[in-house]
Amino acid sequence: MIAEAGLAALWLAAGLAALQFVLMVLSLRIQFDGARSMRSIAVVQGLLTLVAFAMLLIVFARSDMSVALVFENSSAVKPFIYKVAGAWGNHEGSMLMWVTILAVAGAFVALLAHRTSERTLVAALGAQAVLALGFYAFLLFASNPFARLWPAPPDGQGLNPLLQDPGLAFHPPTLYLGYVGLSVAFSLAVGALLTGEVDSRLARAMRPWVLGAWILLTLGITAGSYWAYYELGWGGYWFWDPVENASLMPWLAATALLHSINVLAARGALKAWTMMLAVIAFSMSMVGTFLVRSGILTSVHAFAIDPERGTFLLALLAIYVGAAFILFAVRGATLKEGAPFELVSRESGLVVNNLILSIVLGVVFVGTLYPLFVEAVSGEKLSVGAPYFNAVAGPLALILAALVGVGPLLAWRRERRPVFGQLTIPALLGTSALVITIILWPGMHILPRLGFTVAAYLVAASILPLVNRNPFRAPLATWGMVVAHFGIAIALLGMAANAAFTSERLAIAKPGDTLTVGPWLVLLNDVTPTAGKNWTAVEAELRATRGTSVVTLKPQTRYFSDPPAETNESAIRTFWNGQLYTVVGKPDASGAWQLRLWWKPFVTLIWAGGALIALGGALALLGRLWRLFWRRRADAEWHRERYA
Amino acid sequence: MSRATRFAPLALLLLIIVALIWRLATPSDTNVHSTLEGKAVPAFALSAILPNKPPLSSADLTNGQPHLVNVFASWCVPCTTEVKVLQTLKDSGVSVEGIAIRDRPADLAQFLASNGDPYDRIGSDPQSQVQISLGSSGVPESFIVDGKGVIRYQHIGPIERSDIGLILSKLEQAR
Numbered sequence: 001m002i003a004e005a006g007l008a009a010l011w012l013a014a015g016l017a018a019l020q021f022v023l024m025v026l027s028l029r030i031q032f033d034g035a036r037s038m039r040s041i042a043v044v045q046g047l048l049t050l051v052a053f054a055m056l057l058i059v060f061a062r063s064d065m066s067v068a069l070v071f072e073n074s075s076a077v078k079p080f081i082y083k084v085a086g087a088w089g090n091h092e093g094s095m096l097m098w099v100t101i102l103a104v105a106g107a108f109v110a111l112l113a114h115r116t117s118e119r120t121l122v123a124a125l126g127a128q129a130v131l132a133l134g135f136y137a138f139l140l141f142a143s144n145p146f147a148r149l150w151p152a153p154p155d156g157q158g159l160n161p162l163l164q165d166p167g168l169a170f171h172p173p174t175l176y177l178g179y180v181g182l183s184v185a186f187s188l189a190v191g192a193l194l195t196g197e198v199d200s201r202l203a204r205a206m207r208p209w210v211l212g213a214w215i216l217l218t219l220g221i222t223a224g225s226y227w228a229y230y231e232l233g234w235g236g237y238w239f240w241d242p243v244e245n246a247s248l249m250p251w252l253a254a255t256a257l258l259h260s261i262n263v264l265a266a267r268g269a270l271k272a273w274t275m276m277l278a279v280i281a282f283s284m285s286m287v288g289t290f291l292v293r294s295g296i297l298t299s300v301h302a303f304a305i306d307p308e309r310g311t312f313l314l315a316l317l318a319i320y321v322g323a324a325f326i327l328f329a330v331r332g333a334t335l336k337e338g339a340p341f342e343l344v345s346r347e348s349g350l351v352v353n354n355l356i357l358s359i360v361l362g363v364v365f366v367g368t369l370y371p372l373f374v375e376a377v378s379g380e381k382l383s384v385g386a387p388y389f390n391a392v393a394g395p396l397a398l399i400l401a402a403l404v405g406v407g408p409l410l411a412w413r414r415e416r417r418p419v420f421g422q423l424t425i426p427a428l429l430g431t432s433a434l435v436i437t438i439i440l441w442p443g444m445h446i447l448p449r450l451g452f453t454v455a456a457y458l459v460a461a462s463i464l465p466l467v468n469r470n471p472f473r474a475p476l477a478t479w480g481m482v483v484a485h486f487g488i489a490i491a492l493l494g495m496a497a498n499a500a501f502t503s504e505r506l507a508i509a510k511p512g513d514t515l516t517v518g519p520w521l522v523l524l525n526d527v528t529p530t531a532g533k534n535w536t537a538v539e540a541e542l543r544a545t546r547g548t549s550v551v552t553l554k555p556q557t558r559y560f561s562d563p564p565a566e567t568n569e570s571a572i573r574t575f576w577n578g579q580l581y582t583v584v585g586k587p588d589a590s591g592a593w594q595l596r597l598w599w600k601p602f603v604t605l606i607w608a609g610g611a612l613i614a615l616g617g618a619l620a621l622l623g624r625l626w627r628l629f630w631r632r633r634a635d636a637e638w639h640r641e642r643y644a
Numbered sequence: 645m646s647r648a649t650r651f652a653p654l655a656l657l658l659l660i661i662v663a664l665i666w667r668l669a670t671p672s673d674t675n676v677h678s679t680l681e682g683k684a685v686p687a688f689a690l691s692a693i694l695p696n697k698p699p700l701s702s703a704d705l706t707n708g709q710p711h712l713v714n715v716f717a718s719w720c721v722p723c724t725t726e727v728k729v730l731q732t733l734k735d736s737g738v739s740v741e742g743i744a745i746r747d748r749p750a751d752l753a754q755f756l757a758s759n760g761d762p763y764d765r766i767g768s769d770p771q772s773q774v775q776i777s778l779g780s781s782g783v784p785e786s787f788i789v790d791g792k793g794v795i796r797y798q799h800i801g802p803i804e805r806s807d808i809g810l811i812l813s814k815l816e817q818a819r
Contacts, residue, residue: 317661322658328653330650372667376666
């Protein structure tokens with residue numbers, strides 16, 4: 001019954017989405033006021049998808065094996081948290097989660113958006129309904145999560161052990177919230193293009209959604225990077241895997257949008273460009289979903305290799321993005337550019353920011369899809385890997401990071417003050433970092449060397465906007481910007497240190513052997529079998545010493561029974577100046593074990609930087625919402641006094 | 645903004661969609677094509693492993709007739725079912741040669757006794773050296789060699805009953 005209730009809720013929600021779209025057409029075409037009913041419909045639609053998703057959680061929590069999806073992705077012996085998280089650790093469940101978030105976001109737009117004109121809101125809600133409708137159709141016709149099995153099998157096939165990790169419980173929902181948050185920006189942009197009301201009011205309405213989505217994408221990417229780092233046991237934090245790129249591309253577009261939207265909000269300029277970015281940001285989310293779900297590119301993430309689903313998603317992508325681009329092509333001409341600005345101004349700074357981010361986005365997009373195009377044209381097979389991405393995106397990112405220090409110092413419209421003088425201390429810091437690396441490590445590669453230089457400069461330059469004023473009276477949004485930019489410097493420092501100073505040791509060792517890695521002496525003490533709830537493992541006991549400090553690490557190779565699989569559980573110990581990372585592999589015939597040891601100085605700064613960037617976004621969002629709240633309250637009071 | 649600028653994103657999108665449709669329609673070819681196809685079999689002379697079975701050398705493959713050279717082992721589980729398919733091929737007139745990888749005479753005799761023996765010749769490759777020179781990375785694998793000793797086709801994994809037609813047509817082409 002529970003599964004059927006979920007399915008019924010989904011059908012009802014789809015019906016309401018269709019109605020919402022019809023009301024939008026009526027409202028825009030004839031004299032018909034559908035705004036109020038559309039708002040209520042959007043809210044009910046959101047609630048219905050929440051019901052459907054709750055039903056899916058219940059069948060997973062109960063291990064109801066008569067539901068095909070539960071049978072394929074769960075097993076009764078799994079720990080409870082993974083039973084629940086298993087609901088979205090598969091194709092159908094994750095698509096249901098996607099639709100749920102989309103519909104709930106639509107409900108919030110209906111409840112909260114009071115800043116745009118009524119017409120634009122109606123158009124945006126209609127666009128959101130069309131988006132949802134496509135995904136309802138996808139779920140109901142091509143990936144029903146509630147399909148039954150008869151007779152019900154006694155136990156399920158289990159969840160991929162790589163996914164049996166606390167990271168899984170949060171990583172996909174965070175990214176999806178981010179992806180789908182961008183759908184609101186998309187719908188608002190489409191709505192504004194339809195009504196022709198692209199102005200600073202629209203930008204202010206769109207900004208919290210972009211900011212919120214961007215925060216979640218930042219967190220999702222940072223967490224995903226850390227998950228890959230410790231769970232896969234390869235010791236790297238970014239692999240330029242197509243699916244990693246799929247999450248990076250919307251982030252890059254959202255980052256550009258986040259900056260250009262400020263120009264539109266403050267100065268009414270960059271109208272067409274900002275609308276284009278809003279469309280592209282969500283398009284990139286859809287491209288990401290398509291790449292992951294169609295299995296079109298070879299990747300560790302390719303779950304469902306199913307041409308039918310791929311075709312369906314591609315059709316949705318083509319229709320939505322195509323329609324938005326047609327709208328842009330037709331209506332773009334009517335957009336008047338806003339207030340003019342001079343060459344040295346905050347606006348040009350943000351234009352340069354957007355330009356570089358767009359080039360990086362293009363580089364990642366081309367690199368990800370290039371193998372496909374080459375094979376289409378010449379039949380030749382190739383893969384594009386880290387050497388290309390690092391060589392092309394790395395220098396661009398460094399230039400951008402250098403400019404991050406300058407942009408916030410510039411005034412809107414035109415800058416006539418000698419602001420560059422403030423950059424003396426940061427520039428000195430950067431230069432000394434460069435000189436120090438040249439003296440101490442003459443053999444260091446150019447990218448990490450420049451990474452240290454730019455990071456040292458940016459650590460100081462990023463806080464300049466708070467220096468020449470009373471920092472406690474600065475708006476929260478300024479604090480947010482400073483924290484986020486400081487986070488970039490920190491992450492850059494971590495990446496440079498990891499690239500320049502990592503020591504790696506791959507060895508075969510018998511119990512009693514001692515290996516050195518970086519400053520550590522690592523003794524393989526013993527290898528013993530151990531067991532957990534649904535796995536058995538061999539566990540190595542390593543005793544690592546550096547000077548007087550001694551630590552014990554216990555990496556494992558785990559064998560899971562359902563489904564049968566093997567994972568490396570790395571053992572990682574974090575110190576203030578780096579991480580000791582250990583992995584145990586297979587034994588050879590003589591009873592010696594493969595060991596992989598890394599000493600990674602300051603690697604944790606990468607994720608700390610990512611977290612700071614997200615925190616900066618959160619501060620900015622809080623600042624914007626706080627202001628909104630007080631302004632609304634002041635308005636209400638003014639009304640009360642006036643009409644009392 | 646000029647008309648061209650406004651329509652450029654749409655044009656780019658169409659291009660990308662076309663490429664993606666093409667990829668969905670023609671899924672990536674996951675078959676491994678041997679680079680040795682079209683090249684002569686590397687010279688080798690393997691010793692016999694069983695007293696009643698002649699040994700195999702590369703010279704045996706240049707007698708003007710196409711051969712099916714099967715890389716196998718008695719310890720290989722898929723080989724136990726594949727050997728029955730090879731017997732069917734043998735019965736239809738195909739000459740089947742074997743290269744036994746890292747095998748022991750007693751085990752091999754037991755394997756042939758219980759699963760059937762389609763092989764005209766069997767050479768012993770105790771260190772996998774010939775296997776590696778043929779570009780084979782596992783068992784079972786099979787090579788179709790034409791009468792001049794040139795490799796025409798490499799089959800990775802066991803030959804199933806459903807592959808018989810394919811193998812016979814490849815042998816026909818090698819004639």
